[in-house]
Amino acid sequence: MxxxxxxxxxxxxxxxxxxxxxxxxxxxxxxxxxxxxxxxxxxxxxxxxxxxxxxxxxxxxxxxxxxxxxxxxxxxxxxxxxxxxxxxxxxxxxxxxxxxxxxxxxxxxxxxxxxxxxxxxxxxxxxxxxxxxxxxxxxxxxxxxxxxxxxxxxxxxxxxxxxxxxxxxxxxxxxxxVNTNRFQPAKHSPEHRHERLRVLLAARLLWEKGIQEFVDAAALVQRWGRDVEFVLAGTPDPGNPHSVSAEQVRKWVDAGLVRWLGHVDDMPGLLSTVHVMALPSYYREGVPKSLIEGAASGLALITTDRPGCREVVTKHGFDGLRVEVRNARALAKCIVQLDEDRELLAQLGLRARQKALRDFDxxxxxxxxxxxxxxxxxxxxxxxxxxxxxx
The missing domain is CATH 3.40.50.2000 (Glycogen Phosphorylase B;)
Structure with missing residues (x-):
């Protein structure tokens, strides 16, 4: 056939x-x-x-x-x-x-x-x-x-x-x-839980994915004196009228707000180096690939209560955290909460992995x-x- x-x-x-x-x-x-x-x-x-x-x-x-x-x-x-x-x-x-x-x-x-x-x-x-x-x-x-x-x-x-x-x-x-054999929780030493928190947003660089809110949250967390690294993975989408320009992303990088990786082939490798997957999206998602890859990798998830996103994070504080759309301050507060409560960070990642195995394999x-x-x-x-x- x-x-x-x-x-x-x-x-x-x-x-x-x-x-x-x-x-x-x-x-x-x-x-x-x-x-x-x-x-x-x-x-x-x-x-x-x-x-x-x-x-x-x-x-x-x-x-x-x-x-x-x-x-x-x-x-x-x-x-x-x-x-x-x-x-x-x-x-x-x-x-x-x-x-x-x-x-x-x-x-x-x-x-x-x-x-x-x-x-x-x-x-x-x-x-x-x-x-x-x-x-x-x-x-x-x-x-x-x-x-x-x-x-x-x-x-x-x-x-x-x-x-x-x-x-x-x-x-x-x-x-x-998601390939749950390829995307798995990384094996870390006990010191990993005390490392500098690294938060990743991996997506096409569209404004509706919450890119601006992610950058604004980085500025707030930095202003509050927290040592958290914000990582952006993805490239502009010239075929979409709502694409963020590469020039704009470079300005954020030059301001010290984010680290930009561009397109990443080895996503399992990248996810093994971060603690949190954030997608403050107000785009009408299907079910976001980055969230289910983050879930399979045992990362704590932060997203919005929007169609598609709520299918991955079903309950705030249980298998991830939810924030209001277009609310950078709420996103920043959730990131600080995970930075301070590493036990919650680990629990959310464990439950996200369990859900990925059950629903998204x-x-x-x-x-x-x-x-x-x-x-x-x-x-x-x-x-x-x-x-x-x-x-």
Whole structure:
């Protein structure tokens, strides 16, 4: 059986969906990765996966350019003729579902992690696009041969109540999963608990991720005379209008507020050197990857009571700490609390690890994803029946 995974960046496919593709490949299926060109595309070959670059600009609003993208997408799908197309992000879900009809792809899974810029921003551009995107989603996502996968119950309720898709076509799978064998609590000497506290924010550098609040909290903690290191990992996202610029981050570094690492390949290695994962997000998250990686690594988590974030930190003071959105002072106070109470720091990290094992282990998430594939493919009786039994 053949699968195509379609996303708006090769980075997303490599960092979030490689494990699912490899599971399918081990089961004897063919998986093709499809995305715009990027630096991660060539890495798939080392894993025995084929990657097809697609001419696509995810931030484009040019009608001619978008028509050309759809033309190329239909051509690729007609050539590949997968049994199932799995689309990721809102734009790819709409375009992929639309193209699949023309290419006569028998089954489509659309995965949307969070509501994205169009639904969360109050900018005029986002407000202008919102009715159009809603119309396109209603027209493309409700096919009887497709299912929509969302990462948290809040998004499922929002999609259903907005009439974007019939509720019976929605499935909820918490997060894209984390490799709990690769991400594990580091083994430290007893002196580690008395080290200088290191707090990490790892994310795309979007303002809605709470970047400004993180920096402002660093300034407050510094003003209060605490010796805490604030570490920022991630790069600007030129395709998103709400991206923080590299120039702005360098100003914070020059002011001595944060240490900026840029893109980090070895996230398990980095997480073994810090104590706290902070994500003061007011972005409409799916389930943030950085939080579940931090949880699997046994770090204390600080986040907000927002959709997606609350799926990881379910109760303040139990499996993490919650702060109000856009409240740098509350974030700073939580960080100082953990600096002073290292026993609480350890307890929160232990419970976060337990929750990661129970709810976010990628083996659980991948199996639930495969179950969605099986649900769509099981009525089919003509395409590779021998292989279908491995799903």
């Amino acid at each position: 053949k699968f195509v995974f379609f996303a708006n960046t090769d980075w997303y496919l490599y960092n979030f969906r490689l494990s699912t593709a490899l599971r399918l490949r081990r089961d004897g299926h063919e998986v093709v990765m499809l995305s715009p060109p990027g630096p991660f595309g060539e890495r798939f070959a080392a894993h025995g996966l084929r990657w097809v670059p697609l001419p696509m600009n995810r931030a484009s609003l040019n009608p001619l350019r978008e028509a050309a993208t759809l033309y190329h997408l239909v051509a690729v799908l007609r050539q590949e003729q997968p049994d199932l197309l799995h689309n990721f992000t809102v734009k790819c879900a709409v375009y992929g579902a639309f193209a699949a009809r023309f290419a006569r792809i028998p089954a489509v899974v659309n995965a949307v992690a969070g509501m994205g810029y169009v639904f969360t921003s109050d900018k005029p551009k986002a407000r202008m696009l919102r009715p159009l995107v809603k119309t396109l989603m209603r027209a493309t996502l409700g096919s009887e041969r497709s299912l929509l996968v969302l990462q948290n119950p809040d998004d499922a309720t929002t999609f259903a109540h907005a009439g974007l898709i019939p509720p019976e076509r929605i499935r909820v799978i918490l997060s894209s999963g 990628e083996r659980i998430v991948i199996q639930k994803t495969v179950d969605v594939y099986r649900e769509l493919l099981s009525p089919m009786t003509v395409h590779a029946p021998a292989l279908r039994s491995t799903l």
